[in-house]
Amino acid sequence: MDQRGEGDYFKMMKLNTSHALLKESIESYQEKVNELHKVIFERTGAGNDFMGWVDWAETYDKAEFERILKVAEKVKDKAEVLLVCGIGGSYLGARAAIEMIQGLYSGNKTEVIFVGNTFSSTYIAQVLKHIQDKSVVLNVISKSGTTTETALAFRVFREFMEKKYGKEECKERIIATTDKARGTLKALADKEGYETFVIPDDIGGRYSVITPVGLVPLAIMGVDIKKIMAGLYDAYKELNTADLSKNPAYQYAVCRRILQNQGYDVEMFVAYEPQLAMLAEWWKQLLGESEGKDGKGILPDSANFSTDLHSLGQFIQEGKKVLFETILEVENPTEDLLIPTDAENSDQMNYLTGKSYDWVNKMACLGTIEAHEVTGGVPNLIISIPDMKEYSFGYLCYFFFIATAMTCYMIDINPFNQPGVEIYKKNMFRLLGKPTK
Ligand code: PA5
Numbered sequence: 001m002d003q004r005g006e007g008d009y010f011k012m013m014k015l016n017t018s019h020a021l022l023k024e025s026i027e028s029y030q031e032k033v034n035e036l037h038k039v040i041f042e043r044t045g046a047g048n049d050f051m052g053w054v055d056w057a058e059t060y061d062k063a064e065f066e067r068i069l070k071v072a073e074k075v076k077d078k079a080e081v082l083l084v085c086g087i088g089g090s091y092l093g094a095r096a097a098i099e100m101i102q103g104l105y106s107g108n109k110t111e112v113i114f115v116g117n118t119f120s121s122t123y124i125a126q127v128l129k130h131i132q133d134k135s136v137v138l139n140v141i142s143k144s145g146t147t148t149e150t151a152l153a154f155r156v157f158r159e160f161m162e163k164k165y166g167k168e169e170c171k172e173r174i175i176a177t178t179d180k181a182r183g184t185l186k187a188l189a190d191k192e193g194y195e196t197f198v199i200p201d202d203i204g205g206r207y208s209v210i211t212p213v214g215l216v217p218l219a220i221m222g223v224d225i226k227k228i229m230a231g232l233y234d235a236y237k238e239l240n241t242a243d244l245s246k247n248p249a250y251q252y253a254v255c256r257r258i259l260q261n262q263g264y265d266v267e268m269f270v271a272y273e274p275q276l277a278m279l280a281e282w283w284k285q286l287l288g289e290s291e292g293k294d295g296k297g298i299l300p301d302s303a304n305f306s307t308d309l310h311s312l313g314q315f316i317q318e319g320k321k322v323l324f325e326t327i328l329e330v331e332n333p334t335e336d337l338l339i340p341t342d343a344e345n346s347d348q349m350n351y352l353t354g355k356s357y358d359w360v361n362k363m364a365c366l367g368t369i370e371a372h373e374v375t376g377g378v379p380n381l382i383i384s385i386p387d388m389k390e391y392s393f394g395y396l397c398y399f400f401f402i403a404t405a406m407t408c409y410m411i412d413i414n415p416f417n418q419p420g421v422e423i424y425k426k427n428m429f430r431l432l433g434k435p436t437k
Contacts, residue, residue, distance in 0.1 A: 012231075012235070012238070012385070012386065012395050013249075013384065013395060014248060015248040015252050019379070019380040020255055020259070020380060022258050022262075026244055026255065027245075029244065029254045029258075029410075032410065034242045036406055037241075037242035040054065040402065045409055048416075049416075050203065050204045050417075051405075052201070052203040053203050053207040053208075053210065053401055054236075057229060057232040057235075057236040057398070058233070058236070060210075061198070064198065065215070068212060068219050068225065069225070072216070072219035072220045074172075075137045075173070075175070075220060076110065076220060078172070079137035080109070080110065080134040081112075081131050082113070082137050082139065082220050082221060083113050083137070083138045083157055084112060084113070084114050084116075084141065085114075085139065086140065086147075086150055086177075087117040087147055087149045088147075088421075089143075089208050089213070090150065090177075090213055091114060091141070092278065092285050093209025093397075094209060094217040096279040098218060099275045099278045099279070100275055100279050100388045101393060104274060108221060110220065110221055110222070113131070116140070116141075116150035116152075116153035116154060117149060118149060124153060128156070128160060136161065137173050137175070138157055138158070138161055138174045139175045139176075139216055140154045140174070140176050140177070141176075141199075141216075142185050143183075143205060143208070144179070145185030146183060146185075148429075151185070158170075158174070161174060167192065171193045171194060171195075174189075174192070174194045174195075176194045177196070177199060177212045177213055178199060179198070180198040180199075180201070197212035198212060199211060204417075204418075206286045206289055206290065210394070210397055223390060225390070227394065228393055231390065231397075231398075232394035232395065232397060232398050233394075235394070235395040235397075235399055235402075239398060239399065239402050248399070249399045249402045249403040250403065250406050252399075253403045253404075253406035254410070257407060259324045259381075264323060265298055265299060265322055265323075266299045266323035267300055267325075267326055268303055268325045269283050269284070269301070269302040270303050270304075270325050270327045271302075271305070272304075272330070272362075272364065273388065276328060276330075276388070279328070280303075281302070283302070284300040286400055286401075287300040289418045290408050290416070291407065291408050292420070293414070293419070297413070305365070306361075306364045306368070316372055316378055317375070321377060321378070323378065324378060324380070324381065326381045327380060327382045329382055329385070330385055330388055331385065333387075336356050338354055338355070339354065339356070341353040383399075
């Protein structure tokens, strides 16, 4: 595996707190972090049945991983369109990774379309029309196998597939990722003879992008999932230290607590790359669903700059001081280009001739940090990653997983359950007339 040596911490991900306006020192939390680090790695805390992600980089099913690669290779050519049917933890990670790693207009010959994450009739009807004459592969993903958005869309798209290809060929074109034994989806997949992949019992939805939940669609889309696992593995090794001076993930976890103690109840995740917008959505689920319980937590929000500086920027600069920003800074863009010259300079932009577009983006970031911190009094945390490639994605997943566990345990919250999301379902089922058993 493509691993780097010991002692490379901080080379991969860095946390810059020099603009964070912290009123307590991070080091003063060392004792607390020592105690909770043990709780995490010895799995003795709340929700410890769902901590399979902790050593997943080592324990994952290698045979299944090879099968993912094989199946992806087999279906790739058939997939002019890859439909990925899932919601929440069974959706956001794959989308975040594909967009981050490949960009928004990568020229990939397979188009990925996400369904099963909405009840919007217009959306579903338009996707059906859009794929009518295209060659389609469908990956349905649901741990419970009973999530209504996913199950309903799967019914619609399965009917589409069966009409288009017949049941026999659907065995080659429909892949189900679900529980190893339980649930309606598992039973249906077995009955129909679909290829199936397993969602581990001890990894919850929002931590599952590193399992077949994310890896199957990623592999079909041509993402190098071996490199994702390599990044995950190195993070697992490097971030397994309670020493705050060596662990940027724990530093981040502590900074969140310090900033909330200072009265900031909203965290805005900021990126300067449109291809990170879905990563922000994934991060929002991870933090929001993990921490927002018992009347506690920081509300995760997100913005894409400089786009949103022309909308939300006003509030951040001068509105109520409820938020701090966490900037995900990318050191090297996936692509760059030089700004051309214009002999007449009719647009007055020649002062930027020959500069790289990414340099302009970075100057916008620096100027904004100064404006928000110095003039606006808004704390800024800066997390840096070297690039938006597979290895960085794998590393970053572990960084946020372990930071989430730490930051939640620091306020006595179980980071691995989501009791609150059940309530809307109950009401909806009543209104839909779902039979009760
Ligand atoms: O984090 C979670 O548990 C949720 O977001 C679930 O992932 C989401 O509801 C989808 O659940 P399932 O995979 O069971 O269809």
